[in-house]
Amino acid sequence: MTERFFGHIIDGEEVPSADGGNFEVWNPWTQDVWAHAAEGGAEDAARAVASSRRAFDEGPWPQLGRAERAAAIHRLADLMEQRADELATLDTTNMGKPFAQAKHDVARSVWNFRFFADHQRDHRGEVYPMDSGHHTYSEYGPAGVVAAISPWNFPLMMASWKVAPAIAWGNTCIIKPSEDTPASVTMLGRLAAEAGLPPGVLNVLNGQGTPAGSSLTGDDRVDRVTFTGSSATGKRVMASAASHLAPVSLELGGKGANIVFDDADLDNAVHWAVEAIFRNSGQVCLAGSRLFVGSGIYSEFMARFVEAAEALPIGDPFDPATKFSSLASKKHFDKVSSYLEGVPDDGGKVVTGGIDESGRWLVRPTIITGLPLTAPAYCEEIFGPVCVVNRFESEEEAVALANDTRYGLNAMLFTENLSRAHRVASRLRAGTVWVNCFFIRDLRTPFGGAGDSGVGREGGDFSREFFTEPKAVVMQIQR
Ligand code: TXE
Numbered sequence: 001m002t003e004r005f006f007g008h009i010i011d012g013e014e015v016p017s018a019d020g021g022n023f024e025v026w027n028p029w030t031q032d033v034w035a036h037a038a039e040g041g042a043e044d045a046a047r048a049v050a051s052s053r054r055a056f057d058e059g060p061w062p063q064l065g066r067a068e069r070a071a072a073i074h075r076l077a078d079l080m081e082q083r084a085d086e087l088a089t090l091d092t093t094n095m096g097k098p099f100a101q102a103k104h105d106v107a108r109s110v111w112n113f114r115f116f117a118d119h120q121r122d123h124r125g126e127v128y129p130m131d132s133g134h135h136t137y138s139e140y141g142p143a144g145v146v147a148a149i150s151p152w153n154f155p156l157m158m159a160s161w162k163v164a165p166a167i168a169w170g171n172t173c174i175i176k177p178s179e180d181t182p183a184s185v186t187m188l189g190r191l192a193a194e195a196g197l198p199p200g201v202l203n204v205l206n207g208q209g210t211p212a213g214s215s216l217t218g219d220d221r222v223d224r225v226t227f228t229g230s231s232a233t234g235k236r237v238m239a240s241a242a243s244h245l246a247p248v249s250l251e252l253g254g255k256g257a258n259i260v261f262d263d264a265d266l267d268n269a270v271h272w273a274v275e276a277i278f279r280n281s282g283q284v285c286l287a288g289s290r291l292f293v294g295s296g297i298y299s300e301f302m303a304r305f306v307e308a309a310e311a312l313p314i315g316d317p318f319d320p321a322t323k324f325s326s327l328a329s330k331k332h333f334d335k336v337s338s339y340l341e342g343v344p345d346d347g348g349k350v351v352t353g354g355i356d357e358s359g360r361w362l363v364r365p366t367i368i369t370g371l372p373l374t375a376p377a378y379c380e381e382i383f384g385p386v387c388v389v390n391r392f393e394s395e396e397e398a399v400a401l402a403n404d405t406r407y408g409l410n411a412m413l414f415t416e417n418l419s420r421a422h423r424v425a426s427r428l429r430a431g432t433v434w435v436n437c438f439f440i441r442d443l444r445t446p447f448g449g450a451g452d453s454g455v456g457r458e459g460g461d462f463s464r465e466f467f468t469e470p471k472a473v474v475m476q477i478q479r
Helices: 042-057 067-084 086-094 099-122 155-168 183-194 209-217 229-244 267-280 299-308 332-340 393-401 418-427 462-466
Strands: 009-010 014-016 022-027 032-038 126-129 136-141 145-149 174-176 202-206 224-228 248-251 257-259 290-294 349-355 363-367 386-392 410-414 433-436 468-476
Touching: 009 042, 009 183, 014 042, 014 183, 022 086, 032 086, 032 183, 032 248, 042 145, 042 174, 042 202, 042 209, 067 086, 067 099, 067 155, 067 183, 086 099, 086 155, 086 183, 099 155, 126 290, 145 155, 145 209, 155 174, 155 183, 155 224, 155 462, 174 183, 174 209, 183 202, 183 290, 209 229, 224 229, 224 462, 229 248, 257 267, 257 393, 267 363, 267 386, 267 410, 290 299, 290 393, 299 363, 299 386, 332 349, 332 363, 386 393, 393 418, 410 418, 418 433, 418 468, 462 468
Parallel strands: 145 174, 145 224, 174 202, 224 248, 257 290, 257 410, 290 386, 363 386, 410 433
Antiparallel strands: 009 014, 009 202, 022 032, 126 136, 136 468, 349 363
16 A cells, blocks of 8 residues: 555545545556545445535535635635645646646636636626516525536546536535546645535545446435536436436537638647647547648648647656656556557558557657548547548538537637638537637636537536526515
């Protein structure tokens, strides 16, 4: 047993599993077990839900004034800021992302808490004057107990997207981080207790999807289920929540289209094409993994894109020079590798990259051309540093190619033609479209996807809709 241990955080205390079970936590760069975490079972899940239920039903959290609740969440954000290096170290060690990116993720997580704390504090309701001599106003009360299930690609940040709006709106929350990355979210639970959040407002349950996650989603004391992960698991989560009619918010996978028109600013387009598929080693639901390039610039664009991909500094994620590192786990390395192994048989050409020969769980920045539109590597989410490229002749063809997918999370387009930018953005079937940029997010705006990319939207007022139980109060004004 290593010294480092991540327990569950229940009722403000860090506790082991009821049966004493635990699992190994890996460092994917060194390929060592560097910690253990509590293996949550049905009994632990039930205990966490009971704790959050009590904290909701008996208070004080849901009844606190908005300013007081905001202040408590800002205290948590302050602590996260003070311990940013520690949190980032946990994510880099546990997941393998370059330390500078992990620091950036912590900063964004802090901002999520601050944003939603202030958003609920400052929010305004609506009043509807009625011709009948009444008026109706809306009230947004907390929904109750939220079960949140988060993935491993942005361990702290994805958790913060869920936890921050959930608790800001007066709910209590149990978060189950991915079994691959329990570290930073457990620390978040410790910091919540240190910040003085009442016991049970934020519980952390560690463990596998089944039984830990499924015990949460299927518990009829849970009022909302928010999940980020694979489309296949999302369907199971939705079915489980349906057993007790808990509304779900699902943020699932993607196969983002990136369209570069002939009139694009090439420096900008190449820069973002690289970021869009190789940041976080491509383990991003928003990755621009299908790239479509106008035939007039195809040769020049490809030469520059390949050169930039090959120039990415690869190495130890704690080395400040590193921009690209290993994949997050052996399981994930095997998945990405299996897609690459199928490429030659499907007629694709690996222009650069491929599986690294070092024995690490490393796939180099990979660019593939010539794949048929039905090949698994072309149409399925690989979730790795693998970009499939096609050329197009017309705007019509580019839009058709981009929309030819079961996913609908995001798309990007690069053009200097303003009319085309608006026209194409409007025709793309995607929850977010970036024009001449990538990865920019304003937390007030809707975020989510269509088709296999998910159900619902989060962000700003969209999060309010999900994490509250809106009520209409009808007042008689004239007798
Ligand atoms: O995902 P899972 P995995 C995609 C990506 C990746 C693939 C598999 O393509 O290769 O999913 O990754 C919990 N009830 N994305 O296996 O299974 C699980 O413990 C309740 C896209 O990690 O979806 C973890 O906490 N919970 C993505 C979380 O669900 C369950 C991010 C995600 O696991 C459960 C990650 C169950 N029955 C992967 N089964 C994105 N959208 O960004 C599992 N879990």
